[in-house]
Amino acid sequence: MAEVLVVTSGKGGVGKTTSTAALGAALAQAGQRVVVVDFDVGLRNLDLVMGAERRVVYDLINVVQGDANLNQALIRDKRVDTLCLLPASQTRDKDNLTQDGVDRVMDQLRGMFDWVICDSPAGIERGATLAMRHANVAVVVTNPEVSSVRDSDRIIGLLDSKTLRAESGGRIEKHLLLTRYDTVRAERGDMLKVDDVLEILSIPLLGIVPESPEVLRASNLGTPVTLSDATSAPARAYSDAARRLMGQAVPMNVPSDKKGLLGKFFSRRAA
Amino acid sequence: MSLFNFFQKRTTAPAARERLQILLAHERNEIGQSDLVSVLREEILAVIAKHVPINRDMVKVKMDKREQVSTLEVDIELPRQMAGAAVAH
Numbered sequence: 001m002a003e004v005l006v007v008t009s010g011k012g013g014v015g016k017t018t019s020t021a022a023l024g025a026a027l028a029q030a031g032q033r034v035v036v037v038d039f040d041v042g043l044r045n046l047d048l049v050m051g052a053e054r055r056v057v058y059d060l061i062n063v064v065q066g067d068a069n070l071n072q073a074l075i076r077d078k079r080v081d082t083l084c085l086l087p088a089s090q091t092r093d094k095d096n097l098t099q100d101g102v103d104r105v106m107d108q109l110r111g112m113f114d115w116v117i118c119d120s121p122a123g124i125e126r127g128a129t130l131a132m133r134h135a136n137v138a139v140v141v142t143n144p145e146v147s148s149v150r151d152s153d154r155i156i157g158l159l160d161s162k163t164l165r166a167e168s169g170g171r172i173e174k175h176l177l178l179t180r181y182d183t184v185r186a187e188r189g190d191m192l193k194v195d196d197v198l199e200i201l202s203i204p205l206l207g208i209v210p211e212s213p214e215v216l217r218a219s220n221l222g223t224p225v226t227l228s229d230a231t232s233a234p235a236r237a238y239s240d241a242a243r244r245l246m247g248q249a250v251p252m253n254v255p256s257d258k259k260g261l262l263g264k265f266f267s268r269r270a271a
Numbered sequence: 272m273s274l275f276n277f278f279q280k281r282t283t284a285p286a287a288r289e290r291l292q293i294l295l296a297h298e299r300n301e302i303g304q305s306d307l308v309s310v311l312r313e314e315i316l317a318v319i320a321k322h323v324p325i326n327r328d329m330v331k332v333k334m335d336k337r338e339q340v341s342t343l344e345v346d347i348e349l350p351r352q353m354a355g356a357a358v359a360h
Contacts, residue, residue, distance in 0.1 A: 146287050146290065146291055149291055150291065150294065153295050153298070153299070154298075157299070157302060188282065189282025189284050192287055196284065196287075196288045200288070200292060200295060
C-alpha cells in the first residue's frame with residue numbers, strides 16, 4: 001500500500017516545493033515509485049522546480065473533471081524514471097478542485113506508486129486541507145523563525161483534526177523538517193536552535209537542511225537539489241531525510257558544505 | 272551598560288523562544304476552547320429542541336477565561352408564546 005505524504009507548513013516561502021522535489025527525487029533514486037502532486041491551483045511551481053514546465057499538457061483539475069486520464073496528465077521525470085509529476089492547473093478556478101474528485105485521483109495514484117507526495121499550498125484554506133486529507137504521513141517544513149514556527153503549530157493542529165485519519169479516530173505520523181538552518185547564527189544565539197523548535201512544536205525531527213546557495217542554483221536550473229549536486233550539504237540533508245522516511249536509522253546531523261582553508265577561517269571568526 | 276555589552280550585542284533567540292512559548296500556549300488553548308464552545312452550543316440546542324421549537328441563533332454560548340476562574344455564559348432566548356408553553360409543560 002502506498003504511503004501518502006503531505007508536505008505542508010502554513011506559511012509560504014519556507015521551502016515546501018523545494019522539499020517536495022528534493023524528497024521525491026531522493027526516494028525515487030532509492031528505487032521507490034514516486035509521484036509528486038502539486039495542489040497549489042493557480043500558483044503552481046512544482047513543475048518549474050522539477051524542470052518540467054514545458055512538458056505540462058494536462059493537470060490535476062483536468063483529471064478531476066474527467067477531461068484527461070491520469071496517464072495523460074502524469075509527467076515522467078527525464079533523470080529518474082521512477083519519478084512522476086502531476087501538475088496543478090495554472091488557469092482554472094481552484095473551486096474546481098472538489099473533494100470527491102481528489103478522493104478518486106488519490107485512490108488511483110495509491111494503486112500506481114509507492115509514495116504519493118502532496119505539495120500543499122500555503123495557508124489553511126481548502127487547497128491545503130485537500131492536500132493533507134488523504135495523508136498518513138506529514139512533513140511539516142519550518143524555518144527557525146517566529147512566524148514560521150507559529151504557523152507550523154497551527155498546521156499541526158489541523159493535521160490532528162482535518163485529515164481522514166484524524167476524523168476516523170486514527171493518528172497521522174508527523175515529522176519536522178527544519179530548513180534554512182544556520183548553525184553559526186544559532187550557536188551565536190541569533191537564531192532559534194533545533195532543540196528550541198523541537199521543544200515548542202514537539203513532533204519528531206526528520207532532518208535539518210542548512211541554508212545554502214545550492215538550493216537556489218538547483219531551482220534556477222529546474223533540478224531537484226538532490227539531483228543537481230548530490231554531495232552538497234542540502235542534498236545530503238534531503239537524502240538522509242528520505243532514508244529516514246523509508247524507515248532507516250540515519251544519525252542526525254547538520255550537513256555542511258566542504259570549505260577551503262579560507263572558508264573555515266571565516267566561519268570560525270563569525271562564530 | 273557595561274563595556275562588554277557595548278561591544279557584544281545581546282542575543283535575540285531566547286526572546287523568540289520565550290515569545291513563541293507564551294503565544295502558542297495561549298493560542299492552543301483558545302482553539303481548543305472554541306471547539307468546546309461550539310460542541311456545548313450544539314448539545315444545548317439539541318436538548319432544548321426536544322421540548323421547544325427553537326431558532327439556532329437564540330442560543331448564545333460564551334466562555335471567558337481569567338487567571339483564577341473561567342466562566343461559561345449560556346444565553347437562551349425563547350419566543351414569548353413558547354416560553355409560556357414550556358413552563359406549562
